[in-house]
Amino acid sequence: MNAPPATPARPLCIKLHPSDNVAIVVNSGGLKAGARLEDGLVLVDAVPQGHKVALADIPKGGAVIRYGETIGYATLPLGKGAWVNEFLVELPEPPPLASLPLATNVPAPLPPLEGYSFQGYRNADGSVGTRNILGISTSVHCVAGVVDHVVALIKQRLLPKYPHVDDVVGLNHLYGCGVAINAPAAIVPIRTVQNLTLNPNFGGEILVIGLGCEKLQPERLMPELSPEAARRNILSLQDERFTGFQAMVSGILEMAEARLELLNRRRRETCPAADLVVGLQCGGSDAFSGVTANPAVGYAADLIVRAGGTVMFSEVTEVRDAVHLLTPRVVDEAVGKALIREMAWYDDYLARGSTDRSANPSPGNKKGGLSNIVEKALGSIVKSGTSPIQAVLAPGERATTKGLIFAATPASDFVCGTQQLASGMTLQVFTTGRGTPYGLAAAPVIKVATRRDLAARWHDLMDLDAGRIATGEASIEEVGWELFRLILEVASGKKPWSDVWGLHNALAVFNPAPVT
Template identity: 85%
Template sequence: MNALSAAPLRPLSIKLHPRDNVAIVVNSGGLPAGTTLDEGIELVEHVPQGHKVALADVPAGGAVVRYGEVIGYAVKALPRGSWITEFLVELPSPPELEKLPLATNVPPPLPALEGYTFEGYRNPDGSVGTRNILGISTSVHCVAGVVDHVVRIIKERLLPNYPNVDGVVGLNHLYGCGVAITAPAAAVPIRTLQNLAHNPNFGGEILVVGLGCEKLTPERLMPELSADAARENILTLQDERFSGFQAMVDGILEMADARLKVLNARRRETCPASELVVGLQCGGSDAFSGVTANPAVGYAADLIVRAGGTVMFSEVTEVRDAVHLLTPRAATEEVGRALIREMAWYDAYLASGQTDRSANPSPGNKKGGLSNVVEKALGSIVKSGTAPISAVLAPGERATTRGLVFAATPASDFICGTQQLASGMTLQVFTTGRGTPYGLAAAPVVKVATRSDLANRWHDLMDLNAGRVATGEATLEEVGWELFRLILDVASGRKKPWSDVWGLHNALAVFNPAPVT
């Protein structure tokens, strides 16, 4: 990275790697034609903030290099000082999965980080939550309206009696019936819903509301329950004992009240940072994501791993084009093969829908300076830090290994968040350059802005400003430590992220790659 100054009028640009032949413009509003950069390069046209400028003449067909990697090929000759737009970069072929090195450059274990704790909720199964929430699972979308109705009543009438309970969440979704329940890919939504109910933030108190005629029966949703336990934990609206809607509502409220009593008796206790399970995600990414926020998150991820905790990164399509940088970091060849397995599965999934990875990025990503999914992926994976990859999870699987874990999910913010919750995530860190009010009701979401412009404009939506790295006001290490301490405070309930302050929570979006009938 070039030496930078916070002076507002000085032209600022960032070149990330010695091999790069492009840099991105830092200045708010971009830089006009005729501006001279530190490298002595004069801009031949206006270049918007976050967008790339050619540092050398690039011939037609020549490689465009950022992060020290080829992000594409010039569709025509690009003179030094020109603005390199998305239309001028041809998407390269993805890494060939069968030729990837496995566990050939496993990083040594990071030095242990001891003495860091948070105030969490210990669960009967040994997991630790960051919240004490009543979760009401549903076996089919048909009951969602009823559950929403009951949740409102619980919040108004019951929760005031249970001050130690943080809230109540209806785990509504679009699955459960009208689906090919025995299709091989149906394993994804089914295990997702099974594991969602066991997220540590729900304290092990199981309450399931079903309809009674759905394909995903409540008993299948909770296969571990005995017949007696099922009678105590499952309620179906078609049960003949209910005469009218109010009887159904009263039945759910009675079951909820019993569980609220149990949850209310719980208290936060001091837990080592090794009990953290933190999910990482990008959303509304821009060209600064891989420069400021994501590297700072990667530094904080290393701190969590050093403390013995669990960090999961995800988003297959935003890993696929940088997977060649990850398989060498796999702790074992088996882990490396699992990573390839998830990449190949998703390649086939996209092909079955007659599309490919070029459907990513979004228009906003491109407006923020990202030319294609290769550039986006290279900036995305730096969230993973430098630790060995200890495990790979298929979509909806629960994490059982500590350390750095790849949890395979789509790149969709809503689906990724839902799938990470199923994998056991109890707090999420979400980086954004374009801005989003995204949040989750079941787990706190700490949002990190990639740019100071965004952090200042959305001052009551962004929890941390990593844009200071681009202007030289802070180092990656400083922001990484700041984020780590913020994670401990939020996990302890000492601080609320803005999404929780305002109650901005997105609906769950279970990944269903199986046919709908």
């Protein structure tokens, strides 16, 4: 259990950059009007925890600066010591994509980090899983109820006979029929569902359950299979050999047991940290995200890259307003153009839905002190660390490059997690300030709390307390190393809290194509 939150005995605010004209309140419960900071500044308003206080007089229309960047413009004159809340900050224009610098400040490679390993499951294609799971995919949502029924039976009847298999997971989704299957944007959900079956945590022994009449035929999910292999791995419920529901169930159980026998022969073996594929995500973010948890995750991300591993960060809308800080870091202009391509695609996607980036952040984000998407994005991209960006993936594409990768996904927790699984992520690190019981059945999720208050209150849901950085009890580097070691432990089989309690969210395949 985490220690109780360390509430500073004195009023405490954090200013991140010398040019900032706002700081955030650290104290649990916030600060009352009249509180005096160490530099003599007196608060003229009560300011909640995580919210901003003006460090200088800001005129109407004046820039509100945090992270050394303009996060908006004051809608009213703001006096020194005033509470700077979301209603007082006007959203600025996003960075123009056409004029962004590309590969103009590529970071030098960091020193190699050698000697770190984990106990993983090596696959025939050279990839390494952190879990040994029987995955049962679906070609259409019509069969989801049957798969859920069968998964429960497998766990009850079969799984105890195969102790070296960690779990059986049904990969249900809402795609497959009633959709414009040949629409250009349909490539996103189709390749997502295809690549989910290739995730290293399934060991190449995936089953596909279809109905038979769907637009997305089961064979399309595993195009590399021979006809003989397809008969072993694909089952359609409308097959005329089945008379009654129990016959369908028996057919699936027979196929599943054959796969379980093969998976049960596998054993964990020592694998270099270079075989890690770690996804990064944040949900329920607050103003501390960019101060504590995300910088610590960024430090750990650099360690993984230094060890030769792969790290993917995502969430287009939480990158878009800080993309000008990322395009100089890409390894070459081609990667930079791919990053701009994904930003432009999403701009157009939002416009076609008659919305824009102002739909993010959420009410909880705002309650946690984030005024707008610009402030949120500046704190979000810190997860990427300082390594050069080696590649950019379109939604659902599979990673083929090591190092730091941007995998384009929506910011939605469930959609981002699903898309990262399709891209080959085998372990995810998830930062949160407001708190969420989020988890994935197909890959372990390490949850990092941004605040001591949250880590103590949710002591059996949060895996790591990064709030110690804000209170001065630990440095970014110390928590980063702690997270890196925890990643190796979880990759080797240690269960994070979401797996201890079996808290797993449903898959949510991103489908920008029309539904007919």
